[in-house]
Structure formats: structure tokens, C-alpha cells
Amino acid sequence: MTRGFAVKIRAIASAFMALVIAVGVLSGCGSKGAPEEVMLSVWCAGEDIPMISRMVDEFKEMHKDEAVFSITISAEGEDTCKDTILANPEAAADVFSFAADQFNSLYDAGVLLQITEDADRIVEENGSSSSGAVMSASRDGKLYAYPATASNGYFLYYNTEYLTEDDVKSFDRILEVAAENGKKVTMDYSSGWYIYSFFKGAGLEVTLSDDGKTNICNWNATSGNYTGVDVAQAMLDIANNDGFLAGGDDILKEGAKNGSVIAGISGTWLSTDIMEAFGEGYAAAKLPEYTIKGDSVQMHSFAGYKFIGVSANTKNPKWSQLLAQWLTNEENQLTRFRERGEGPSNVNAASTDEVKASIAISALSEQSVYGHLQNVADTYWNPTYVFGTTIAAKNMDNVDLQVLLDTMVTGIMSEPEG
Secondary structure (H helix, E strand, C coil): CCHHHHHHHHHHHHHHHHHHHHHHHHHHHCCCCCCEEEEEEEEECHHHHHHHHHHHHHHHHHCCCCEEEEEEEEECCCCCHHHHHHHCHHHCCCEEEEEHHHHHHHHHCCCECCCCCCHHHHHHHCCCCCCHHHHHCEECCEECCEEEECCCCCEEEEECCCCCCCHHHEHHHHHHHHHHCCCEEEECCCCHHHHHHHHHHCCCCEEECCCCCCEEECCCCCCCCCCHHHHHHHHHHHHCCCCEEECCHHHHHHHHHHCCEEEEEECHHHHHHHHHHHHHHEEEECCCEEEECCEEEECCEEECCEEEEEECCCCCHHHHHHHHHHHCCHHHHHHHHHHHCCCCCCHHHHCCHHHHCCHHHHHHHHHHHHEEECCCCHHHHHHHHHHHHHHHCCCCCCCCHHHHHHHHHHHHCCCCCC
16 A cells, blocks of 8 residues: 555545544534424403513513424403304414303313313412312312412492592492482493392302203292392392492493592402592492392302413413413412402412502402302303393383393203203
8 A cells, every 4th residue: 555545545534534523513413403383372351462472472582492482462352262262162272361250161161271281389379279269270170270360359449539438338328429429330230240249148049050051049039038029129229329320341441530430340450440540539348238128238249260271272282381371470460460450369479568558459358258259150141131231221111020030040040052
């Protein structure tokens, strides 16, 4: 072998080894793989989109080394989410917000993914398995949604320029002051969520049957301390009062803003609007007592929660759960409180001084003594709407109140369609 040829061989060998090493190095660098591409969709209330968008951006930044995200956020009301999903479960967002009263229907339809990522920790952070928030989001000891708020209840907002702490203890007195000043007090008679307060206060009951699909209801009772007619007549007396205006959140918010409304029944989600409208007069308290058969009876209420669920049809169950978990963690529950006035279900967030100092949260806490976990089937809502709107319209056709009650209760206790 000539010297020149040997030199060439060594050069080729060296080049070959360099190539092997380079390939090895490149292979090592790529062993982790490129970040995966993750596409997710989120549904939330329209007014929450700016807040949720910021939370999503923070989530993407936190996991930027793990995945490249494409996350779309769309408006879907927490009160309509169930109907939209059940109409086409496969088209549901991966992650969606909904109210506690929709849990049973969504679970029964099999559209809620069981939470498996850090489920035990989520339970503990929201008050343990015995807390109302966790119980409302669970079935057979398994978690199917992330608690987001514990403030889905209602109480009384009022303006201290007109009403005192003593005044707001009595619905009659609130109406009297309003009428004397040419003002109004509002309450949504069209919703079974609110008119429940009269019937439950009088000791009448509605609840889910053991079959989980129908209701038990005695609101048309003709005997006992207070009958259904007694309650209906009390509601009608309020509706006929010059100081009363039947209406929902829009009526209360606009009336508080223009000065025509001095008190109204709603929840924490209106706290910012009412605080701005009433200014220094802003105050809140538990629901008042109302008059029935000459007696003063404390109004009760539904107590509820808001959840974030994950679709059972999601193609990204892990990332969907991690995102839902992020949107409902301690810090983001505090963000909801600061920006939307919602009370946290997370025990650490709920125990902070800023939450405890909230006028609206304090009123909700006061009302919680008379609050009851919402547990009704879907057949509850339409009959109570028909009854409530009839009473709100002052029963213009003078239908016998017992007939109205019997019709409502028959509907409430009916078998669900399908």
C-alpha cells in the first residue's frame, strides 16, 4: 500500500466517523420530538370571553415547550350549554362552562368525561368529597366536572339611599318604600329558580325522584300550615303592588342604572353592575321575609354552582382536562371573583380577606343558611315559567289559583320526553 493511498483511506475513515457522530448527535437532539400540535375549543359565557382568553394565553405560555396550541373560544351561555350539547354531542366544545342544574342531564347523556387527571387533588381543593360543589359535580364517587364557582345562588341588592337594614328584612316594607318614592323592586317571576323561594319558604317541596328523571312536588297542596293557593296568593299580592316590577337581570341592571329600581333579587354575577349603579348606596342582604296568610315567612333559595366540563368526545382528553383544571384553579377562581364577582368554590380562594370583604358574597353567605342544593329534573322549568309569568301578569284571566297550581305540578312531575 502506498503512502498516498493510506492517507486517503484514513481520510475517508475519519470522514465516515465524523458523519456517524454527527448523525448520532442529531438523533440525540431529536429524541424528544417536536412539540405536539394540540387543537382545542372552549365554550363560555359571552361576557367571560376576554377573561377566559387571558387565562388561555397564560396556559399556552406555561406549556409552550410541550405543545403548539390552537385554542378557539366561543360564546355559549351557561344556561343554554346543555341544550346545545345534547342537540349534537359530537359538535360540543372540548371544554365548556355550565350551571349545576344541567349536570344530571349531561351525565345521563354520557357527554361528560370522567376527570382522571389529579382528580383527588381537585376534590380536596374544593372542600373534599362532602362539599356541595364536589357532590354536585360527582356521580358514584367519581368526578365529572371541575367546580368553578360556589356563588350560583341569589339574594337581595338594595340602595341605602332609600332602604335601611331593618327595611330590607321585610318584602312588604321594601315594596312600601319603593311605592312611596315612585320606585320599583324587581324579581324574576318567570324562572322556577327564583319562585322556588316562595314555596320552599312556606314549607312546600320539590325534588328529584329516585329514578333520577322525574320530580316529586307538592306545591299544589290543599292542606298544611300553608297551601299552594296561599303561596300563589302571596305572590299575586306582590305582583299587584305599585312598588313591584317583575323582571330579570336586564330589568334590574337597567333600572338600578337609571334610578328607577332601588332593590332587586339576583346573584353575584351582577355585583359589579349594581355597585356602579348604586354607588355609595350599594348594599346587599339575605332574601327578606314575605307575608303569607298574615304571617311573615323567610324566603329560601336554590344554592348552586358553576362547572367546567370536558366533552366525552374530545380528541385530546389529557390536554382538555389540564386546560379545564387551569381555568378553575385557585388563582383563576380569584380572577373570576375580581372581574365577575363570582364566589370561589376553592377553599383557599374563598378564605382570602378580599373575598370575605365582598358585600355580595357576604349576603350570599347569609342567605346560604336558607339555601338548598338544586336537584330537579328538566320537566321542572317550563311549567314554573308558565305559572310564574301568569302570576307576574297579575293573572289577568282570573284563572282559579288551584287550577294554575295543579297544572304546574302535573307538568313538573311529568315524564321527560324521549
